Amino acid sequence: MTNAIELRDLRKTYPRNWAAPPFEALKGISLTVEQGEVFGFIGPNGAGKSTAIKILTGVMLPTDGSATLFGVDVTRPEARRGLGYVPENPSLPDYLTPMEILSMGLALHGRKPAAPDAHCMRWLERFSLGEAANKLVRGFSKGMAQRTALAHAMVVEPRLLILDEPLSGLDPIGRRDVVEILSEYHRQGGTIFLTSHVLHDVERLADRFGMIHKGELKTIQSPNELVGDQELVTVRSVGEGQVAGMTAESGGRWFVEVRRSALWSTLQEIDKAGHTLIEVKPTLTLESAFLRYSGLGEGAAPPKA
Numbered sequence: 001m002t003n004a005i006e007l008r009d010l011r012k013t014y015p016r017n018w019a020a021p022p023f024e025a026l027k028g029i030s031l032t033v034e035q036g037e038v039f040g041f042i043g044p045n046g047a048g049k050s051t052a053i054k055i056l057t058g059v060m061l062p063t064d065g066s067a068t069l070f071g072v073d074v075t076r077p078e079a080r081r082g083l084g085y086v087p088e089n090p091s092l093p094d095y096l097t098p099m100e101i102l103s104m105g106l107a108l109h110g111r112k113p114a115a116p117d118a119h120c121m122r123w124l125e126r127f128s129l130g131e132a133a134n135k136l137v138r139g140f141s142k143g144m145a146q147r148t149a150l151a152h153a154m155v156v157e158p159r160l161l162i163l164d165e166p167l168s169g170l171d172p173i174g175r176r177d178v179v180e181i182l183s184e185y186h187r188q189g190g191t192i193f194l195t196s197h198v199l200h201d202v203e204r205l206a207d208r209f210g211m212i213h214k215g216e217l218k219t220i221q222s223p224n225e226l227v228g229d230q231e232l233v234t235v236r237s238v239g240e241g242q243v244a245g246m247t248a249e250s251g252g253r254w255f256v257e258v259r260r261s262a263l264w265s266t267l268q269e270i271d272k273a274g275h276t277l278i279e280v281k282p283t284l285t286l287e288s289a290f291l292r293y294s295g296l297g298e299g300a301a302p303p304k305a
């Protein structure tokens with residue numbers, strides 16, 4: 001099957017003024033995203049994520065290397081057939097309503113569902129915008145604008161979604177709802193390429209993620225692979241009696257971080273004390289993993305692709 005996305009040695013250099021040398025924002029990125037996969041492209045501010053997305057969506061040309069969507073070079077307009085795209089901080093035409101914006105999306109993509117207005121309304125309701133469907137976008141909060149942009153991307157039933165920081169500006173309920181909508185799209189076979197500097201979002205959604213730092217791809221792994229080989233394990237239990245070495249938390253819960261080699265004996269102690277086990281997980285968070293693979297944290301690991 002053709003890859004949904006393929007980047008080969010992608011490079012982008014931004015020209016600057018006479019006083020500053022050109023800036024290399026992407027230093028030869030290569031990666032593939034299979035159809036049906038959710039790929040999280042993560043990195044700190046200024047890493048080069050938006051630059052890569054702008055190239056993928058045809059907003060900007062690469063300086064060197066190539067990028068394809070479903071085997072078609074991104075410089076060709078047909079590469080964007082069936083693409084749903086939400087840029088970072090989308091700017092919507094504020095003299096239109098969400099309903100008009102979604103209808104325009106359908107028309108631009110040549111989509112003709114049986115009942116277009118009902119189809120748009122269904123998507124607006126999915127994003128909790130039913131009541132605002134016919135109000136002008138002018139005056140919308142950042143979260144409402146973001147949800148309108150996401151509904152606009154979904155209404156065309158895309159084969160690929162490219163989302164630059166899709167959860168930014170959303171409140172916790174909005175984030176939860178959007179993660180659920182994106183997960184459902186994924187379950188139905190959709191492909192997503194999303195950027196984030198909030199690793200928690202990627203942890204919940206992505207099958208694999210690539211870490212980019214200063215224009216270089218540092219590693220591509222699944223969240224489980226990355227946290228799975230960690231030496232320390234966090235164990236939580238709930239119960240009345242003290243278990244040697246465990247620290248009390250609120251609500252009768254206890255926790256301890258142990259080396260993998262000590263895990264079984266800890267579990268036996270918990271069992272002996274009559275506690276109920278509530279959690280066993282590798283201690284490393286994606287945040288610390290990022291620091292590790294970007295070479296910024298303690299015990300920085302060599303790149304692994």
Ligand SMILES: Nc1ncnc2c1ncn2[C@@H]1O[C@H](COP(=O)(O)OP(=O)(O)OP(=O)(O)O)[C@@H](O)[C@H]1O
Binds near residue numbers: 023025
């Ligand atoms: N048009 C431009 N001209 C010059 N430099 C630019 C331009 N656009 C981006 N850059 C620089 O390229 C680097 C990568 O920027 P980019 O926006 O791709 O990063 P990012 O990973 O998306 O960051 P963020 O998470 O803050 O959105 C940054 O150092 C940025 O300052």
